[in-house]
Amino acid sequence: MLRSGPKLLVWGLALWAAIGLGQAAHAAKVQVLVQDAAGRALENAVVYLDSREAKAATKPMSGVQMSQFQRQFQPRVLAVTVGTPISFPNRDSVRHHVYSFSPAKPFEIKLYGGSSPPPVVFDKPGVVVLGCNIHDNMAGWIVVLETPFQVRTDAKGSGLIPDVPAGSYQLRIWHPGLPAGASADEQTLVLSGDVQLTHTLREVRQP
DSSP: OOOOOHHHHHHHHHHHHHHHHHHHHTEEEEEEEEEETTSOBOTTOEEEEEOHHHHHTOOOOOSEEOEEETTEEESSEEEEETTEEEEOOBOSSSOEEEEEOOTTOOEEEEEEOBSOOSOEEEOSOEEEEEEESSOTTOEEEEEEESOSOEEEOOTTSEEEEEEEESEEEEEEEEOTTSOTTOOOEEEEEEESSOEEEEEEETTOOOO
16 A cells, blocks of 8 residues: 655655656757848748658648738748648738649639638648739748748747757758748757757848
């Protein structure tokens, strides 16, 4: 028969603390600042960590939207995992005709207004460039990834990827201002704890 008492309680607390420390030691935060060659912050850069283990942990996301508002895609850039369905609600008073010719996901949503037609499933990795047949100034980008460890930078060029298991990764950074068809910048990153780094995209232009 088990009896509770001070010794058992102390042992239980010690075990709980050890488990917590073990989990903390195996997860890291990756803080990245992305800038151009002039040192200006780059918003909408997609920062992600690739590895065999990250690919195995990838699952589709839910509830993702890229709306049209004020005749722009909002957000202009989305980063999602493979298999994610995305809806395209039209929040303008005019109709839009959304399309992509990108090999990663060619599709077309013909002229519509209001609620989105059925979501589009993005089932292949790659960069999908969006346009509107009615409004030539509209452009959007969906980056489909095989990793859950990803972030899109904010107006200050900053992004945080939390809860990344320790290990070796390829850190990749993509931005819509890179030359058409250009690959993401990349470097090897070995994680054993929290990391802060600054990355300069030298060939990028502000889109």
